[in-house]
Each structure stands twice: as structure tokens, then as C-alpha cells.
Amino acid sequence: MQRGITQNIASLGISQVVSKVLVYAFLIMITRSLGSELLGIFAYLLNFIIIFDVVMDYGMTPYMVKTIPGDKGQSASYFLCPLIIKYSLAVLLASCVLLYGFFIELDPVKQNAMKYAVIVLFTWPFFNSVISVFQAYERQDLYGIIYIVRNSLLLIITYIFLSQGMKVGAPLLGYAVSAFIAAFAGVFWIQKRFFTIYGTGKIKAGIITGLLRSGLPFFVSTFITALYLRIDILMLSWIRGDIETGLFKASQQILEGLLLIPFVVGNTIFPVLSRIVTEDKEQFAEIYKKSVKFLLFLVLPISVFITLTAKDIIGIMYGLKEYSGSIAALQLLVWYLVPNYLNYVSLYSLYAYSKQKQVLVVIATGFLFKAGLTLFLVPWLGYIGSCYTGIASECIILAGYSYYGKNPFARYFPWKDSLRITAASAGMFIILWLITPYTSFWLKIPFALLIYGAAVFIMRAISINEVKSIAASLAKGQ
Incomplete structure (x- = not known):
């Protein structure tokens, strides 16, 4: 079975x-x-x-x-x-x-x-x-x-x-x-x-x-x-109106494919978390930590890379003549992925604790906050305001999940490892920003991988064995 x-x-x-x-x-x-x-x-x-x-x-x-x-x-x-x-x-x-x-x-x-x-x-x-x-x-x-x-x-x-x-x-x-x-x-x-x-x-x-x-x-x-x-x-x-909606949609849909990553991780860990939530809290903590660390390990460099190469991405995918206005939107909106990735782990952890009602309260609060902030920012900033709203509303959702799951989340969150991954991503940002004017988009991809890999190694943020261990844990979770 x-x-x-x-x-x-x-x-x-x-x-x-x-x-x-x-x-x-x-x-x-x-x-x-x-x-x-x-x-x-x-x-x-x-x-x-x-x-x-x-x-x-x-x-x-x-x-x-x-x-x-x-x-x-x-x-x-x-x-x-x-x-x-x-x-x-x-x-x-x-x-x-x-x-x-x-x-x-x-x-x-x-x-x-x-x-x-x-x-x-x-x-x-x-x-x-x-x-x-x-x-x-x-x-x-x-x-x-x-x-x-x-x-x-x-x-x-x-x-x-x-x-x-x-x-x-x-x-x-x-x-x-x-x-x-x-x-x-x-x-x-x-x-x-x-x-x-x-x-x-x-x-x-x-x-x-x-x-x-x-x-x-x-x-x-x-x-x-x-x-x-x-x-x-x-x-x-x-x-x-329609033009600004189109510019926002063009940047938003680039990121939609990246949402598959936390979705797969969340669906993988949920059956295991549900089974062990009351039986083995140490294993629950280990899976939670590894999932958060793994997602941060992926989402932070992705966000940095897209921020620095947004113009190239928009130009390759859509053409700059019609969608140059989507560049700034993409550079901002990509950062909503960070709280969003963490929200997936928190969501499935709360489901494991049978806190579906609390999840609904958080999402309803997020909806009201998002609608209210949109009414305030969009008339003033246009579709750029929608980008700020998207980031802020995901942070509100994360805060709500953290509140209802404060006991396990506060104990299990890998703060030190997260800071190391953040520092490695910041190092990647600085170096990639310096060489961006002198390299093409396709060269930036291997450069980014090498720079981030070296930064992770120097900061000891995550090891190859840990990545393999996380992948094995997720596979076992299936």
C-alpha cells in the first residue's frame, strides 16, 4: 500500500x-x-x-x-x-x-x-x-x-x-x-x-x-x-484599468511555476507530519527544520537572481517593447515567494495539528488586509502597489500561522541556518550585481550557481550531505 x-x-x-x-x-x-x-x-x-x-x-x-x-x-x-x-x-x-x-x-x-x-x-x-x-x-x-x-x-x-x-x-x-x-x-x-x-x-x-x-x-x-x-x-x-492589470499579470505568471516547489514539498511532508505529530515530536521537528531550510536554500537565491535579471527575463519571454513596465513589478513581486514558501510548510504543519479553523481565520484576515491595502496603495502606486500588497499580505499570513503554531514553530525554526543561507544569498547578490553589466543572461546562470555554491560552502549554510539528507527525508515522507 x-x-x-x-x-x-x-x-x-x-x-x-x-x-x-x-x-x-x-x-x-x-x-x-x-x-x-x-x-x-x-x-x-x-x-x-x-x-x-x-x-x-x-x-x-x-x-x-x-x-x-x-x-x-x-x-x-x-x-x-x-x-x-x-x-x-x-x-x-x-x-x-x-x-x-x-x-x-x-x-x-x-x-x-x-x-x-x-x-x-x-x-x-x-x-x-x-x-x-x-x-x-x-x-x-x-x-x-x-x-x-x-x-x-x-x-x-x-x-x-x-x-x-x-x-x-x-x-x-x-x-x-x-x-x-x-x-x-x-x-x-x-x-x-x-x-x-x-x-x-x-x-x-x-x-x-x-x-x-x-x-x-x-x-x-x-x-x-x-x-x-x-x-x-x-x-x-x-x-x-486593463493595461496595468496586464503588466502586473505578465510579471506574476512568471513566478507561478516556482510555486510548484513548495506545493510538492508540502504535500510530501503532510502525511508524515500528520502521523507523527503526537507520537514523535523530535522527528516532527527534524522534518520541519529540514523543509524550511531546504525551501530557503532554494527561494532566496532564486529571488536574488530574478531581481538582478528581471529585464533579461521579461525581454526573452515577452519582449521589452510591450512589457518593459513589468520589469519593476517582477523585481518586487519575486520577494513574495520567500514568505510564501515558508507559509506552505507552516500551513501543512498546522493541518497536522488539526488547526484547520485557525488556518481559515488567518486566510480570511489576509484577504481583508490585502483588500484594504490594495484600496490604499493601488490608486496611488498603480500595479506597483499590487506588488507591495502581495508581499505584505504573505507576511501577514506567515505571522498568523506563526501565532497559531507559536509553540512548535518557535522551537523548531532553524534560525542560525536561515541566517547563514541569507548571508550566502547576500554575497551572491553583491558579486552578481558587480558583474551583471559585463555578462549576458545565459552566462549569469552558471555564474550565479558557482557564486552561490561557493558562498554556501564558505558560510557553512548547508552541506551536500544535508541536501541529500533532506531529499531522502522528503522521499521517505512520500
Whole structure:
């Protein structure tokens, strides 16, 4: 069983990396094709779609994952009943969007884009229900394959639409069509391997009421989290318009791929922390320390390097003509990764202590702080204000997690090692800053690795054996 869990996690990790690469290619393609203003419109609509998707799910996914494999006689019904609820909510939300577009005077580009966004609303519930089945049967391999299929289609279909002259509608239709095709492929797998949907699933009032009742707590949690993650783009668009939203989005999406690192580490250590939290506090402390040290060892030099090479990165990925304004945003926003990486370890540690309610309080506080600071900074500083808001809100989240986990976190945090890693990163910054005018971007990469490696060795921040030990501990955690 342990071996199967390990293989599932490994399969999911590999598929997530592949999916991230495909999404990265998709984002670079549309960013270069649309320009900052149209990218701002797309980012605004996509963030609304994601929030609406949380509303349509209504926290039902955990209930589906729990019940579908347990009652084989009603598996099809547990698949169909959530779809009924999701599409009822989709009709309601789509009607609101269309009415908004009808009564509020918008330019033709936005009006047209909103219609494509409505199409996406009617395809994502189907796709999400299909992948919930794979989660329920612990088939992370199929779960990952479906995402790879969807993201591959997203890249290809969007490219075709862009080549035909479409603008904002191209990525939105790409999302809709790719999700629809991938979902049908998933249904084929479900029919073949798990249960028959057609002819056996029935709509039952008892299941629907059970879904609505049990889904509410999960919905509140996921909805608040979604608002916290998406409010910056939405408020920036409302206050400063599409161009600044596009410039901010262009810098933000460069960093999104780097969030996979703490996500994988957190998901790896969580099962172990949950098991040993009351049994072996010394091992808990060791895993916590190693995870924090490992993430700081990665995130600090990454942040330093991106700060010094932001102009090169923006130029290579998007072109400086349209996105030169994103350079300063990237140089600032990259530093939100530092508290964010630490937040992942703290989050999963709090989950291990069964402090889910406290986590929700912290995220809700972070959302209110982020919204309030955005209202203060963005009218004054524009999208640069959103960068400061992102860093400050992650620090507030970190402070909240530290407060609720103050006993274990204060005892276990590797302060001395963290200071050494910080000093090594500072040394790397100084030397790399001095040689930056005389080297190309591609030469800066090996120079940065050599300089940081030497600084780490001199400061004795972390040894090769420690890196191997951390990797082994994480692998054991799987």
C-alpha cells in the first residue's frame, strides 16, 4: 500500500511538472500575442471564472471523493447529482454575467470576451467532476494524464484561434474546448474502469440535500482562499484599468511555476507530519527544520537572481517593447515567494495539528488586509502597489500561522541556518550585481550557481550531505 501511495505521488508530481510546462508555454504565447491591455482583460475574466468555479463546486468535491468509491451501487448517482447542482449554479452565474454585460455599457472587445467567458463556465464543471472520480479512486496517474491532455489541447487550440486573428476570445475558447474534450476522454475511462454512468445514474433528492449540507464548510474555506488569491487582479482592474492589470499579470505568471516547489514539498511532508505529530515530536521537528531550510536554500537565491535579471527575463519571454513596465513589478513581486514558501510548510504543519479553523481565520484576515491595502496603495502606486500588497499580505499570513503554531514553530525554526543561507544569498547578490553589466543572461546562470555554491560552502549554510539528507527525508515522507 505504501509503495502504491509513493507511486501515486510520484506520478502526480511528474504530471504536474509536465502540465506546468504546457501552461507556461500557453501563457507566454498569449502574453506575446495579446499585448498588455488585452492580457489585462483576459486576466480579469479568468480570475472571475476561477472564483465562479469555486462557487459552482460548492465544496462538493471532498464529498464526491469520499462517497463515490464507497457505494458502488450509487457511484453514478453521486457523479450526476453534483453535476445537476453545478450546472444550476452555472446557469445562474452565466445569467448574471450576461445581464451585467447588457445593462453596463462596455466596449465591444469586453462584451465579446464576456460571452466566451460564459462558455467556459459551462465546461469546467463537467471537467472538474470527471477528475474528482480519479481522485476518489486514488488514480493520480489518470488524474495527471487528463490534465496533460487538457493543457496540451489548450496550447494547440489557442494557437489555432490566435492564428485565425482572434484575440481575447482565443484563450477563453481554448479553455472551454480543451476542458470539454478532456472531460469526454475522462468519461470514457470512467465507463471502462470504474462504473457505468449512462442508464444507471439517478437524480436523488437525498443525495442533493446531502451534498448541499456537507459541502458548505468546504465551500466557505475554498471561497475565502480563492478571494485571497484573486482579489489583487480584480481590484487592480477596477481601479487602474486593463493595461496595468496586464503588466502586473505578465510579471506574476512568471513566478507561478516556482510555486510548484513548495506545493510538492508540502504535500510530501503532510502525511508524515500528520502521523507523527503526537507520537514523535523530535522527528516532527527534524522534518520541519529540514523543509524550511531546504525551501530557503532554494527561494532566496532564486529571488536574488530574478531581481538582478528581471529585464533579461521579461525581454526573452515577452519582449521589452510591450512589457518593459513589468520589469519593476517582477523585481518586487519575486520577494513574495520567500514568505510564501515558508507559509506552505507552516500551513501543512498546522493541518497536522488539526488547526484547520485557525488556518481559515488567518486566510480570511489576509484577504481583508490585502483588500484594504490594495484600496490604499493601488490608486496611488498603480500595479506597483499590487506588488507591495502581495508581499505584505504573505507576511501577514506567515505571522498568523506563526501565532497559531507559536509553540512548535518557535522551537523548531532553524534560525542560525536561515541566517547563514541569507548571508550566502547576500554575497551572491553583491558579486552578481558587480558583474551583471559585463555578462549576458545565459552566462549569469552558471555564474550565479558557482557564486552561490561557493558562498554556501564558505558560510557553512548547508552541506551536500544535508541536501541529500533532506531529499531522502522528503522521499521517505512520500
